[in-house]
Amino acid sequence: MTRKPVLLGRPPLLRKTNAELLLRLLRESGPCSKADLVRASGLSAPSVTNVVATLISTGLVETVGEGDSTGGRPPDILRFKAEHGCVAGVEITRDALRFLLTDLNGRELSQSESHIEKSKSTPLQICQQIAKHLWKLLRQKGLLQKQLLRVTVGVPAIVNVDEGTVLAFTALREWNRVPLSLLLTRQLKCPVLIDNDTNLAAQGEFYCGAARRESDFVFITIGEGVGAGVFLNGRIYRGSQWSAGEIGYLRVPQISREHPSIHKYGKLETALSASGILKSWRASKQATTGPRALRVSDVWDQAASGNAVARRLLRQRATLLADVILDLALILNPNLILLGGEVGNHPALLRELNALLAGSEFAVSRVALGALGVPAALWGAISISLEPTVLRLLHAHRRG
Amino acid sequence: MTRKPVLLGRPPLLRKTNAELLLRLLRESGPCSKADLVRASGLSAPSVTNVVATLISTGLVETVGEGDSTGGRPPDILRFKAEHGCVAGVEITRDALRFLLTDLNGRELSQSESHIEKSKSTPLQICQQIAKHLWKLLRQKGLLQKQLLRVTVGVPAIVNVDEGTVLAFTALREWNRVPLSLLLTRQLKCPVLIDNDTNLAAQGEFYCGAARRESDFVFITIGEGVGAGVFLNGRIYRGSQWSAGEIGYLRVPQISREHPSIHKYGKLETALSASGILKSWRASKQATTGPRALRVSDVWDQAASGNAVARRLLRQRATLLADVILDLALILNPNLILLGGEVGNHPALLRELNALLAGSEFAVSRVALGALGVPAALWGAISISLEPTVLRLLHAHRRG
């Protein structure tokens, strides 16, 4: 047995704390000198020298030569070695896999997509496809397999994040209770985390999208289904059975009551769905031979340019959505509510919503559009991968 | 200027950490010996000796003689000196002030109530009445004024907890933007925190009521108004403008739309209110001369014993409330939803709700009744007062 890794109030706690602090400063403010770290951290110069020496010994930090003098000895510039390894974000959708590979600074190395063949869509086959694709991406970028340090996977389902199991996949029954995280960890030989795709999209908008520095917000995505990523106190809130934000069965005015069920869409979800909107549009346009609309955004564009049928469709959906947003605002009082998905992410809908919501004296949340679009969940996956990966490297090396 | 109190990764951080750890252990597990603390904390015996010496020097800990031998030298028993000071919880309602005084272990010293005279109900007069009453209670218990170390006040309003100001008092316009915390701090000469009463009630149920060890739950109170205390990740969630849980304007089926307004009740609130229920009851019972009902609980009792009119009233309200609960469960997925208030806290209502909610495949929260009744908010006030008070004492003494 190794020695017990307790680290309560013993002296090594100081080193750990300060090493994490300096590494964080280096990652956040980019390359700088020891003297800069002294000023930024508040630690003494000898301590910084000492801690940096251990950081360099882990391989996470390196010197990159002299910087410019500012009237004295020129500094040795330090930098976080972001290319030491890489992390990946993966998103599983009904018919495709999406991939994003970044270095340890979250800088994009490659982004790609891969179609899922209907005949090869069992959980195990999907895992194999993911592994194969990731190995290919690594090869293309000249990286070793063991440099892939962590993978986070988004799934359109209720997910037990602790156990790494998929609990309920609205459309795909065979995915029930699949230990996806375990399967992938075995194949990829690195830690794999899985999470709900909408949760990850919210995290992505927080990381580099429209919700930067917002500690409390809700990301609503509307496409075929409806879901919300609830982000509170600076992190994803998942609920006690992992189903927070599953708003497809919400009881709002004009929606008849039913009980939440795992394998079908809720009434609200159906009412707001893309296919429902397109169906209504096509039905009413077969009479008046107007312009074609293949996607919901086309319908919303038509509404914005004055088409009466499209305007009615938009108004109906916005009215429903306004009720949902007000309920969220009353219960959670977030600063911001973001709209995403092919139905949700449109300026015309936003305008309509703002008109419907104006007039509240409290429970006022700013409503806005997501900034990242489709890759939002991938960026969220990267975002929650980076911090634990770096800390793990730091402490693994300090031990061994 | 005093020296800067930075305490990042410097050696004193260890002492601080360990002192807090041992004090917490001592408070949670009651009187024990140094050897017990060694076993419980994982620290070495000399360290415990050392830290305990500093704890004793602050006056927060004392020795109380020898314990029983278990086959060797008998231990010196240590104990947290809970009578070193006291904290108070206060609740302001429309027509009364409620008080709870406890020692630093949260053990009740006295509980009392004081009527608010209509002619003396300005914020300043209320503050004076609170101070006067608290001084009286202290005198009765033989405590000095300076032994009152912290007071937390619950207010039936939206409260800015950071600034200590009352933002919106549904019924009382004169309370708008009152810096209640500042006023009381001046009078009481100790830190005063104010918070929403329903938030505090939720905290109370967590501390010593029906939600012990539940890290995620919602406490719904229904009386004249309707409100929810949202408790997530082990603490009150207040939202970004302090109005989380203000569900009186929630848009659920059967409730017509309106915008949240500060100085009147919402439609849902009105539909569920005690006075509305009693009014309907009296209207329908003037024909059939049945038993009298003075409180809503009497009506619910009648419903439980088969009275048709009462059953209809109960069914109506339960239907509304079931929608609210399902919406909360979908958005937050808490483990538990508690009912409180004179309308909410009744077994007949609970039965009806459970019948209406049965059948969901996910978003299932256990629904139960609050255990503390009227003093819930007072216990919540005590609960959030204790920890900061003890830590403040510990570190104040270690400095001086």
Added chain:
DNA sequence: AAACTTAGTTAATAATCATTAGAATGTTGG
């Protein structure tokens, strides 16, 4: 009464950070 058990203290050692002094290596100004 001797052996053992448990509680607690003292003395020596280790980890870590801060302070002080000084070395390394530039720029600035006469």
Added chain:
DNA sequence: CCAACATTCTAATGATTATTAACTAAGTTT
């Protein structure tokens, strides 16, 4: 061009706090 100065970084020393090992204290068990 060189002396004075500025900035970066390191080496030596001392302070705080922890641990380990040895020891004292005071009981129970055989």
